[in-house]
Amino acid sequence: MKHCSLAAWFAAIAVFGACDEPAQDDCVSDVLAIEHATLLAMSTGSQPMANTTVLVRDQRITWIGPDDQAELPRCTARVDATGRWLLPGLVDAHVHVENPRMMRMLLQDDSIAETAINDADPYLAYVANGVLQIGNLGAMSEAIGQRRAIEAGEVLGPHVMLAAMIDGEPPLWPIGFSRPAATPEAGRQAVRDVIAEGYDMVKVYSKLTLETFTAVVDEARSRGVQVVGHIPGRGTPIDPYFQPGYGMIAHAEELAFRAADDSDAEVARMVALAAQNGTGLMSTLTVDLRILEQTLDPSSLDRPEVQTLDPLLRRFWFDHNPYVGRNTPERIAQLRGIVAFNDKVVRAFVAAGLPVLAGTDSLVPGVVPGTSLHDELAALVSAGLTPYQALDAATRVPMTWMGASEDRGTLEVGKRADMLLLDGDPLSDIANTRRIAGVVASGRWLSRGELDDRLAALASRRNAAP
Numbered sequence: 001m002k003h004c005s006l007a008a009w010f011a012a013i014a015v016f017g018a019c020d021e022p023a024q025d026d027c028v029s030d031v032l033a034i035e036h037a038t039l040l041a042m043s044t045g046s047q048p049m050a051n052t053t054v055l056v057r058d059q060r061i062t063w064i065g066p067d068d069q070a071e072l073p074r075c076t077a078r079v080d081a082t083g084r085w086l087l088p089g090l091v092d093a094h095v096h097v098e099n100p101r102m103m104r105m106l107l108q109d110d111s112i113a114e115t116a117i118n119d120a121d122p123y124l125a126y127v128a129n130g131v132l133q134i135g136n137l138g139a140m141s142e143a144i145g146q147r148r149a150i151e152a153g154e155v156l157g158p159h160v161m162l163a164a165m166i167d168g169e170p171p172l173w174p175i176g177f178s179r180p181a182a183t184p185e186a187g188r189q190a191v192r193d194v195i196a197e198g199y200d201m202v203k204v205y206s207k208l209t210l211e212t213f214t215a216v217v218d219e220a221r222s223r224g225v226q227v228v229g230h231i232p233g234r235g236t237p238i239d240p241y242f243q244p245g246y247g248m249i250a251h252a253e254e255l256a257f258r259a260a261d262d263s264d265a266e267v268a269r270m271v272a273l274a275a276q277n278g279t280g281l282m283s284t285l286t287v288d289l290r291i292l293e294q295t296l297d298p299s300s301l302d303r304p305e306v307q308t309l310d311p312l313l314r315r316f317w318f319d320h321n322p323y324v325g326r327n328t329p330e331r332i333a334q335l336r337g338i339v340a341f342n343d344k345v346v347r348a349f350v351a352a353g354l355p356v357l358a359g360t361d362s363l364v365p366g367v368v369p370g371t372s373l374h375d376e377l378a379a380l381v382s383a384g385l386t387p388y389q390a391l392d393a394a395t396r397v398p399m400t401w402m403g404a405s406e407d408r409g410t411l412e413v414g415k416r417a418d419m420l421l422l423d424g425d426p427l428s429d430i431a432n433t434r435r436i437a438g439v440v441a442s443g444r445w446l447s448r449g450e451l452d453d454r455l456a457a458l459a460s461r462r463n464a465a466p
Contacts, residue, residue: 031073032056032445034421037081039064042088042395043410048427054086056417059443064413079445084437085425087391088411089132089158089418091398092373094250094282094359096138097146098122103312105174107320117310119146122369123157124458125308128451129370130420130439133399133408135161135359137203137228137250138177144198156441156454159418161201161402163228164194166216168207178205184215191219200402203250204229210240221245226402228282230254242273248401249274251284251361252342262341271348280355280401283346283393285339285379290366291323292335298324305368307459317365343383350389355401358394374434387430417443 032055039052041064053070055063063070072078096102100116103109123146126134136143139162150157167173169182179194181187187208194202202220204213204227213232220227221244228248231241238258249255259266274281293300301317309317349356358380360372373394380390399409408416419440424432438447 031076033072033076033078034081034086035078036067037084037086040085040087041411043412056443059417061413061415061417081421085422087420088395088409089420090130090373090394091133092131092360093135093357093398094137094284094361095134096363097136098310098313099142101140101176106316120155124454125370126158127156127441128455130436131370131373132158132418132441134158137163138165139163162199163201163203164199165203165205166190167205172207181212184212187212187216188219191216201226201228206230206232208232217245242276242279244277246279248280250282252345253288253338255345256338256341267344267348271352274354275352281349282357282359284359284361285342286372286375287361287364287367288339292339294366295323295327301366305371308455310462321365347384355397356393357398377430377433381430387427390430
């Protein structure tokens with residue numbers, strides 16, 4: 001029997017290989033090797049690399065190269081990736097994360113305890129689906145501590161970028177989920193507060209006046225902070241809102257709601273407005289597809305992956321759903337029009353070279369964390385993107401826009417070891433992103449079996465009788 005360091009064995013027991021050197025008393029290697037993979041690095045201009053080995057140590061990629069040139073230290077933990085595809089962990093750039101305060105607001109139930117949702121539970125489905133970076137676009141203060149726990153390795157979860165929402169007065173959502181700004185100076189102060197509190201981005205919302213929106217965007221821009229969000233002023237021209245510093249539209253539907261018609265000329269006009277300042281687009285095609293789906297058939301909500309959701313969220317989805325019942329022919333026609341327009345807008349933004357980020361708006365009824373990102377990739381391809389373009393929108397592009405491209409988003413030496421191992425070629429069929437053999441989360445290998453066990457335990461706990 002081979003004898004290795006405790007750390008090496010701990011890393012090895014979950015993988016397909018183990019120590020491959022004779023017993024050594026000084027065996028201290030903590031290296032993970034993913035061997036014989038087809039590597040899809042997603043760096044600009046990169047091509048798939050067959051028969052490739054990737055070495056990981058201290059949460060970083062330390063070497064990438066041909067299998068026959070790999071030099072493995074003693075007791076390397078080895079994953080046999082023969083016939084499999086290795087690519088960067090996926091990004092969902094637009095999510096919302098379960099927490100008790102949010103559920104009290106949604107359900108209007110003040111009896112919900114602060115401890116009703118375990119801090120770790122909302123993040124597991126992302127990791128289990130290979131989504132190793134999220135953008136929480138309605139972050140509340142508790143998310144800052146949760147992010148710290150994830151980065152410290154105390155909680156298994158994706159990396160998290162946090163955006164705090166700034167809205168007009170009164171805000172559309174309750175205070176806590178958003179913060180009101182009735183004047184330009186209040187908007188500037190809100191930006192300063194958001195930065196001081198530790199958020200990464202500012203999210204502008206629907207009820208801001210143009211003057212306050214402008215002040216918020218200008219203040220954030222002057223401080224080097226990205227702005228994402230809605231286009232306020234429904235019923236007014238959108239042109240004044242496309243200004244320096246407004247970096248990212250939160251939904252494709254924001255443009256569908258404001259379009260004069262569904263013509264190619266109107267799409268081109270909107271893209272030209274965005275191109276003036278390089279404003280990008282979060283796709284969120286899935287959210288409108290799911291809204292249409294449940295409007296047509298409420299039973300479509302009852303899917304297996306829903307069982308991992310907190311019962312409070314399921315209570316909102318099934319008992320307080322704002323979409324079910326609104327199924328008039330006019331409403332259905334409107335939703336179908338939005339879905340079709342979204343596809344045209346996304347194609348046009350990509351064609352214009354503007355950043356398009358894959359996002360889902362998860363926690364909206366029907367949009368399940370983790371699995372919905374794979375729905376989004378499929379929707380992007382259905383909208384006319386190539387599989388590579390869809391993957392680019394869920395790896396390199398969002399990390400570049402979020403300012404983290406030096407750390408993650410592509411597979412390169414020195415970058416964070418966040419990787420997704422697939423049992424099929426995603427470039428030939430985007431549905432293969434669902435065929436997950438395992439993930440490497442900050443250097444830690446998690447096999448499909450372990451991920452399934454964790455999900456099953458979560459579902460069991462969340463469905464247990466109180």
